[in-house]
Amino acid sequence: MLTVVKVGSNILTRADGHVNVSRLSAIVDQLAALHSAGHQLILVSSGAVACGRGEMKAVHPLDSVEQRQLYSAMGQVKLMNLYYSLFREYDINVGQVLTMKENFLSERQYQKSCISVMLENNIIPIVNENDTVSITELMFTDNDELSGLMAQMMKADNLILLSNVDGLLGNPDADGSRPTIRKVRSAKDVAQYVTDSKSSFGRGGMTSKCNTALGVAHTGIHVYIANGTRENILQRVLQGDKDTPYTEFV
Numbered sequence: 001m002l003t004v005v006k007v008g009s010n011i012l013t014r015a016d017g018h019v020n021v022s023r024l025s026a027i028v029d030q031l032a033a034l035h036s037a038g039h040q041l042i043l044v045s046s047g048a049v050a051c052g053r054g055e056m057k058a059v060h061p062l063d064s065v066e067q068r069q070l071y072s073a074m075g076q077v078k079l080m081n082l083y084y085s086l087f088r089e090y091d092i093n094v095g096q097v098l099t100m101k102e103n104f105l106s107e108r109q110y111q112k113s114c115i116s117v118m119l120e121n122n123i124i125p126i127v128n129e130n131d132t133v134s135i136t137e138l139m140f141t142d143n144d145e146l147s148g149l150m151a152q153m154m155k156a157d158n159l160i161l162l163s164n165v166d167g168l169l170g171n172p173d174a175d176g177s178r179p180t181i182r183k184v185r186s187a188k189d190v191a192q193y194v195t196d197s198k199s200s201f202g203r204g205g206m207t208s209k210c211n212t213a214l215g216v217a218h219t220g221i222h223v224y225i226a227n228g229t230r231e232n233i234l235q236r237v238l239q240g241d242k243d244t245p246y247t248e249f250v
Helices: 021-036 048-053 064-088 110-120 143-153 187-191 206-217 233-238
Strands: 002-007 040-045 094-099 124-129 158-163 222-227 247-249
Touching (some): 021 040, 094 110, 110 124, 143 158, 143 206, 158 233, 187 206, 206 247
Parallel strands (some): 002 158, 040 124, 094 124
């Protein structure tokens, strides 16, 4: 079984904008458990910019593109070192795959063969957009889009989008609480519930996640949006735990 897990900036970033190492470690613990149980995994991970933000002070004010390029170039090294060290505790090998949107537009998807050989050799690919060379016109909307394209290219069984909410939330009850919508079947289901807000450090929001989820689900892949801050959320989602809130796109 092949599962693509996307972890966004809202999961891996602290309130001060730096990477949340304890949260990253908890995600690795879950992935390691799935890996040892025989799951093939592809991790689409944000967090490079957060890792790089605190490493240095720029010599002059930077625009948004310069910030992304500088911080991601430095932060990607630190992020991969963190992943390498954490997975190494479980004797799991990982490899870095930096990609761009144009790589999915070509008929010859060279990255597919690269990832395939990594999976065949029991290596977990860690994928992110190559922010150092991507320009605005060719950027992914966000890593939700990237993970959706990756899941479809690799014909994954599951795509799990980890957010900082429990999934798609319904309209408020009488007490003001918003229940989690368990299953979504169409864009109409999304439109009546989504009030979009982007995370502080990411480019995407719930509309982006739902659009990606619907498109990928229609190709036959099981897609879920779940709360990455919950304990053992990956195992609970894949086991269909009825007591754990998440949204499945059918």
